[in-house]
Amino acid sequence: MIRDITIGQYYPADSVIHRLDPRTKLVGTLAFILSLFLFRSYAAYLVATVFLAGVIRASKVPFKFMVRGMKAIVFLLLITVVFNMFLTPGEPLVRIWKLTVTREGLELAIFMAIRLTYLIIGSSVMTLTTTPNQLTDGMEKGLRPLNKLHVPVHEMAMIMSIALRFIPILLEETDKIMKAQMARGADFESGGVIKKAKSMVPLLVPLFISAFRRANDLAMAMEARGYHGGEGRTKMKPLHYQKRDRAAYLTLVVYLLAMYGAKRIAGF
Amino acid sequence: MSIIQAKKLIHDYQKIGEDGKTEVSSRAVDGVDLDIAPGQFIAILGHNGSGKSTLAKHINAILLPTHGTVYVDGMDTKDAEKLEDIRRTAGMVFQNPDNQIIGTVVDEDVAFGPENMGVPTPEILSRVESSLKSVGMWEYRDHSPNRLSGGQKQRVAIAGVVAMEPKCIVLDEPTAMLDPMGRKEVIRAAQKLNREKQVTILLITHYMEEVIEADHVIVMDQGKILMQGTPREVFSRVEELKEHRLDVPQVTMLAYELKKSGLPLPDGILTVQELVDALDAARAQRGSAE
Numbered sequence: 331m332i333r334d335i336t337i338g339q340y341y342p343a344d345s346v347i348h349r350l351d352p353r354t355k356l357v358g359t360l361a362f363i364l365s366l367f368l369f370r371s372y373a374a375y376l377v378a379t380v381f382l383a384g385v386i387r388a389s390k391v392p393f394k395f396m397v398r399g400m401k402a403i404v405f406l407l408l409i410t411v412v413f414n415m416f417l418t419p420g421e422p423l424v425r426i427w428k429l430t431v432t433r434e435g436l437e438l439a440i441f442m443a444i445r446l447t448y449l450i451i452g453s454s455v456m457t458l459t460t461t462p463n464q465l466t467d468g469m470e471k472g473l474r475p476l477n478k479l480h481v482p483v484h485e486m487a488m489i490m491s492i493a494l495r496f497i498p499i500l501l502e503e504t505d506k507i508m509k510a511q512m513a514r515g516a517d518f519e520s521g522g523v524i525k526k527a528k529s530m531v532p533l534l535v536p537l538f539i540s541a542f543r544r545a546n547d548l549a550m551a552m553e554a555r556g557y558h559g560g561e562g563r564t565k566m567k568p569l570h571y572q573k574r575d576r577a578a579y580l581t582l583v584v585y586l587l588a589m590y591g592a593k594r595i596a597g598f
Numbered sequence: 599m600s601i602i603q604a605k606k607l608i609h610d611y612q613k614i615g616e617d618g619k620t621e622v623s624s625r626a627v628d629g630v631d632l633d634i635a636p637g638q639f640i641a642i643l644g645h646n647g648s649g650k651s652t653l654a655k656h657i658n659a660i661l662l663p664t665h666g667t668v669y670v671d672g673m674d675t676k677d678a679e680k681l682e683d684i685r686r687t688a689g690m691v692f693q694n695p696d697n698q699i700i701g702t703v704v705d706e707d708v709a710f711g712p713e714n715m716g717v718p719t720p721e722i723l724s725r726v727e728s729s730l731k732s733v734g735m736w737e738y739r740d741h742s743p744n745r746l747s748g749g750q751k752q753r754v755a756i757a758g759v760v761a762m763e764p765k766c767i768v769l770d771e772p773t774a775m776l777d778p779m780g781r782k783e784v785i786r787a788a789q790k791l792n793r794e795k796q797v798t799i800l801l802i803t804h805y806m807e808e809v810i811e812a813d814h815v816i817v818m819d820q821g822k823i824l825m826q827g828t829p830r831e832v833f834s835r836v837e838e839l840k841e842h843r844l845d846v847p848q849v850t851m852l853a854y855e856l857k858k859s860g861l862p863l864p865d866g867i868l869t870v871q872e873l874v875d876a877l878d879a880a881r882a883q884r885g886s887a888e
C-alpha cells in the first residue's frame with residue numbers, strides 16, 4: 331500500500347503533455363486548482379471535468395495511475411465530506427439521530443469532494459508527466475528573478491528534487507523495517523492511539539538513522555561529482571518555451587474564460 | 599608521470615570521546631606511500647576498517663591528509679584552487695548505488711557531473727550518450743533509477759563518473775551490495791573502460807575473483823600497506839595473508855594445500871585452468887621419473 335502514492339512518480343510516455351515546458355505545466359496546474367476554488371458552480375465544474383478529461387487523454391497516462399494517488403487521501407476526503415455535511419448550518423434536509431444534513435452542507439460537501447479529487451488528479455497529471463527534475467528546473471527558472479532578493483532559488487529546487495527522489499526509497503525502507511520488526515513480533519496494528527504511537531518508535535529510530543546515513547552518502551557523492559551550488563552550472567536540457575507552450579497557454583486562457591462564463595451565465 | 603601519488607599519507611578521524619567532551623583521534627590511514635602509473639588497473643584489498651575507504655576519499659579530495667600529501671595528476675589535493683580539476687580528474691563510485699544517484703531519470707543523473715562542470719549543452723548530450731553506451735545502459739536512459747537492478751544502478755553511477763571524462767576512477771566496493779550477475783556486469787564495465795579508454799582504475803573489493811585480473815594488488819591492514827605486487831606475487835604469500843585473516847582465491851588456497859601435502863606445484867596459482875595445467879605437468883613429471 332505504501333508504494334501506491336504516485337506523487338513524485340514519473341510515468342514515461344511520449345505525449346504532448348509530457349513535452350510541454352514544466353513552467354507551462356506548473357502555471358497550468360496552479361491556474362486549474364485556483365479555478366476550482368474561484369468558480370464554484372456545477373456548470374463550471376462541468377467545464378473543469380471536460381478540461382481535465384481532455385488533458386488526461388492527451389497525456390497518454392492510463393487513468394488508473396491518476397486514481398492511485400487518490401487512495402492516499404480517501405480518508406481525508408471522507409472526513410471533509412462528513413464534517414461539511416453535518417456541521418454546516420442551514421435549511422435541514424434529512425435528520426439522522428441527532429445529526430442534521432442541511433442543504434448548504436450537502437452542497438458544500440459535494441463541492442469539497444469534487445475540488446479535492448480534481449486537485450489531486452490535476453497535480454498527479456503534472457507529476458506523472460514531468461520528471462521531478464524538470465519540475466524543479468521549471469521552478470528554478472521560473473522563480474529566478476527572486477534570486478535578486480537573495481532567495482536561494484537553486485538550493486530550494488535542489489532540495490525539492492532530492493526529496494522527491496528519496497521519498498519512494500524511504501517509503502520502501504519503512505516497509506522493509508516494518509516487516510523486519512513484525513517478523514520479530516512487533517505489532518503495529520492493535521491497541522489504542524498511544525500504544526500505536528509507541529509501537530512506531532522502533533520503526534522511526536532505524537528510519538531516521540538510515541535517512542541520515544543516506545544524506546551523508548549523497549552529500550559526499552554530489553561533492554565527488556563536482557557539485558558546488560548553482561553558480562556556473564549548465565543544463566543538459568535547458569528550458570525554452572516552444573510553440574506548443576504558447577498553444578497550451580492559449581488553451582488555458584480559453585479554459586479560464588469558459589469557467590468564468592459557466593459560473594456567470596449558466597445559473598447553476 | 600604518475601597519476602596518483604601519496605607521500606607518507608596519514609589520516610586521523612576526530613571522534614567525541616565517551617564523556618561527550620574530549621576529542622579522541624583515531625588513525626585510519628597510517629603512513630601510506632602510493633605511486634600509480636596511468637592506465638593501470640589496481641585492486642585494493644584489506645578487511646573491514648583497514649582504511650581502504652579513507653584512502654580512497656583522499657584521491658578525490660573528499661578528505662584531506664592530516665599529514666603527508668596526495669598528488670592527483672600532479673595537483674596537490676590540499677590546493678583549494680585545484681579542487682574542481684582534481685574532482686574531474688579522479689571520479690569516485692561508492693558502495694550503495696541508491697545513495698549516489700542524484701537524478702530521478704537515468705540520463706539526468708549522468709548529466710549531473712558535466713552540468714556541475716559547466717560543460718556546454720550539446721557536449722553534455724554527447725557525453726551522456728557515449729558514457730551510457732560505454733556501460734551498456736543507453737537503452738535505459740529514460741528510466742527511473744528506482745526500477746533498475748543493483749548492477750544496472752551501479753553501471754549508471756559509473757556512467758555518471760565517466761561523463762566527467764576522468765583520467766582515473768576509484769570504485770569503493772561497488773559490488774558489495776550486488777548479486778553475482780550484477781557484480782560481473784559492473785566489473786566488466788570497469789575493465790572495458792580501463793582497456794578501451796585507458797582510464798586508471800582503483801578497485802576496492804572483498805571479492806577475490808575481481809582481484810586476479812588486476813595489474814597490481816595493494817593489501818592494506820590497520821591503515822598501512824601490508825604488501826603489494828602483481829596478483830601472482832601477492833597470492834603466493836598465502837601464509838602471510840592467512841595470518842592477517844585475509845582471503846585468497848579458492849583455487850589458490852586449494853593449490854597451496856595440495857603443495858603443502860607434497861605435490862610439486864608452483865606458488866600463486868590464480869585460476870582453475872592454471873591449476874589443471876600445473877597438475878598435468880606434475881603428473882607428467884612423476885610419470886617420467888618412474
Ligand SMILES: Nc1ncnc2c1ncn2[C@@H]1O[C@H](COP(=O)(O)OP(=O)(O)OP(=O)(O)O)[C@@H](O)[C@H]1O
Nearest residue numbers: 611612613626644645646647648649650651652653
Ligand atoms: N567518519 C568517520 N569518523 C570516525 N572514524 C571513522 C570514520 N570513517 C571511518 N572511521 C574509522 O576509520 C577506520 C578505517 O575505516 P575505513 O572506512 O577507511 O575502512 P575500510 O577499509 O573502508 O573498511 P570497510 O571494508 O568496512 O569498508 C575504521 O576504524 C573506522 O572505524
Ligand SMILES: [Mg+2]
Nearest residue numbers: 650651652770
Ligand atoms: Mg570501506
